[in-house]
Amino acid sequence: MSFTYYITPQQYAEANKNGVSPKTLEQRVRGRAWPIEKAIATPPRIRKSFGKWTKIANENGIKSGTFRRRVNVYGWDLERAATQPLFDASKHMKKVSEGNRVYPKHVIELAEKNGISYSTFLSRTSRGWSVEEASTRRIMTFTKSGQVGKNASYWSKDKEITKAAKCS
Structure with missing residues (x-):
């Protein structure tokens, strides 16, 4: 395989027999560094006219x-x-997401209607809540959670311990 850049008249004639024009032959050999044998033997691509x-x-x-x-x-x-x-990619993505849905759409809409965000709904179900309870039980306000915490946690346990110590 040699990369000589001189093209003989015989090589031009041989290339012409194969349908390769002189300009294409020169471009292949000198511009793209094709071997002369390949440049002569390879027919040019036929461009399609689509009209x-x-x-x-x-x-x-x-x-x-x-x-x-x-x-x-x-x-x-x-x-x-x-x-x-x-192809409409947004329609396709919507279709794919509907197919991969874990919870029915009406359950998610019910949760949103009750003021429960999707992430809250997912965290509730991952903690073991039922789908119905996770989508319908309203979120506690800070005031309500404080009242529940005051009545149920540390203070009430402390009182029970004190009562138990007095009884024994």
């Missing part, structure tokens, strides 16, 4: 690059590539 289909695709809101990718890369036929609407 009216490109116009139809543009009328349908499909850019020409997308249209060409559909035809050349994905192998779609011209009519399908020009007429099938573009």
Whole structure:
């Protein structure tokens, strides 16, 4: 494999027989450093003319690059590539999220209606609450939680311990 940059008239003639123009041959050998044998033997790519289909695709809101990718890369036929609407990613993501849903949508809406955020609902269910209770039991206000805490925790236990010590 040699990378000589001189192209003989015979090589030009041989390339012409294979459908390679002199300009393409020079570009391959001198610009891209192809070996002369490969540059002569490799036929040029045939560019497709899409004509009216490109116009139809543009009328349908499909850019020409997308249209060409559909035809050349994905192998779609011209009519399908020009007429099938573009993929809407937001609709697809919504559909996927609905399919992956753990709790029914009406339960989440019920929780939100009762003033319970989604994260609170999830934390409640992860702590072992039933779905119904996690979505319907309202969140305690600071005042209410203080009252419950005062009545149930440290102070009431301390009183019980004192009463038990007096009885024994």
